[in-house]
Amino acid sequence: MDPLSNLEDKFSFESIDSSEKRKEALNEAIQMMESYVKLDNSVAVLSDLASNKSYIFTGNFGVFFNMHSPEYTTIDSIWEDEIYQRIHPDDLFQRHLLELEFFNFLKIVSPEERLNYATKCRIRTLNTKKEYQYILHRSFYLKNSSEGGLWLAVCLYNYLFEKSGAVLGIDGKIINTKTGEIFQIDTYENCINLLTSREKEVLILIGKGVISKEIAAKLNISLNTVNRHRQNILEKLNVTNSIEAVRTAEALNLL
CATH class of the missing domain: 1.10.10.10 (Winged helix-like DNA-binding domain superfamily/Winged helix DNA-binding domain)
Structure with missing residues (x-):
C-alpha cells in the first residue's frame, strides 16, 4: 500500500458547502471536464472531497490504460486505484509526496489565488505492453467551497512529449499557470x-x-x-x- 494514499484526514478539515450548494457547481464541473478531455485528449479524474467520490473522464489517452468508456464513470473514492496500480511504486510514492507538498503550499495562498496553481511531473506507468513508460501527470484544484475550503480536485494523465533528459525522479513542479512562475520541488519546504x-x-x-x-x-x-x-x-x-x-x-x- 502506498504511504500517502489517504489525504482524507487533511481534507476533512476543509470548509465544505451544503449538499444543495454543491450539486449545481458539481454538475457544472462535470460538464466542463467532459468538454476538456475532448480537447486535451487526456484521462481526467475529478475528485469531490466532500462526498469522497471521483468522476473519471476518458479522452483518447484512455487507450493507454485500456479505458474506452464514452461516458464518465463514478467511483466511491477520491483515489483512482485502477490507475495507481499501473504506476511504478517509487514514482507513486514521490507523486504523493508532491501532492502533500502542494496541499500544504496552497494553505498559505489566498483562496482566490489557489486555483492558479498546478503540479506537473512525469511518472513511469505500465502501458498496454506491460512495459514502464513515462507519462505526464498534472493536478490542480478546480473549485473552492464558498467558504474558501479546497473542494474539487483534478488529476490529468497524458502522453509525455518532452524528452526526459538527465533529470532524476519524477521532476515534480508547482506552477503558477497565471504568471508562469515555477517552483521546483526537491526540498518539500512547505511540509x-x-x-x-x-x-x-x-x-x-x-x-x-x-x-x-x-x-x-x-x-x-x-x-x-x-x-x-x-x-x-x-x-x-x-x-x-x-x-x-x-x-x-x-x-x-x-x-
Whole structure:
C-alpha cells in the first residue's frame, strides 16, 4: 500500500458547502471536464472531497490504460486505484509526496489565488505492453467551497512529449499557470513544520526499533502520550503504519 494514499484526514478539515450548494457547481464541473478531455485528449479524474467520490473522464489517452468508456464513470473514492496500480511504486510514492507538498503550499495562498496553481511531473506507468513508460501527470484544484475550503480536485494523465533528459525522479513542479512562475520541488519546504519537535523525537526512536513503553521512559512521558503522538504522526503524514511514517518523514527531510 502506498504511504500517502489517504489525504482524507487533511481534507476533512476543509470548509465544505451544503449538499444543495454543491450539486449545481458539481454538475457544472462535470460538464466542463467532459468538454476538456475532448480537447486535451487526456484521462481526467475529478475528485469531490466532500462526498469522497471521483468522476473519471476518458479522452483518447484512455487507450493507454485500456479505458474506452464514452461516458464518465463514478467511483466511491477520491483515489483512482485502477490507475495507481499501473504506476511504478517509487514514482507513486514521490507523486504523493508532491501532492502533500502542494496541499500544504496552497494553505498559505489566498483562496482566490489557489486555483492558479498546478503540479506537473512525469511518472513511469505500465502501458498496454506491460512495459514502464513515462507519462505526464498534472493536478490542480478546480473549485473552492464558498467558504474558501479546497473542494474539487483534478488529476490529468497524458502522453509525455518532452524528452526526459538527465533529470532524476519524477521532476515534480508547482506552477503558477497565471504568471508562469515555477517552483521546483526537491526540498518539500512547505511540509517542514508538519511534525512537532516531540513527534520527531518519538518517530526517530520508532525508527530505531524502540517500543512505545521504552519511548515513554526515555522521554519521561506517559504511554498514553506516546500512543497519541504515534497516532498524530500517522494522520499528519497520511500513512497507515510506523514503517511508512519513518520512510515518508525521511523523504520529506523531517528527521
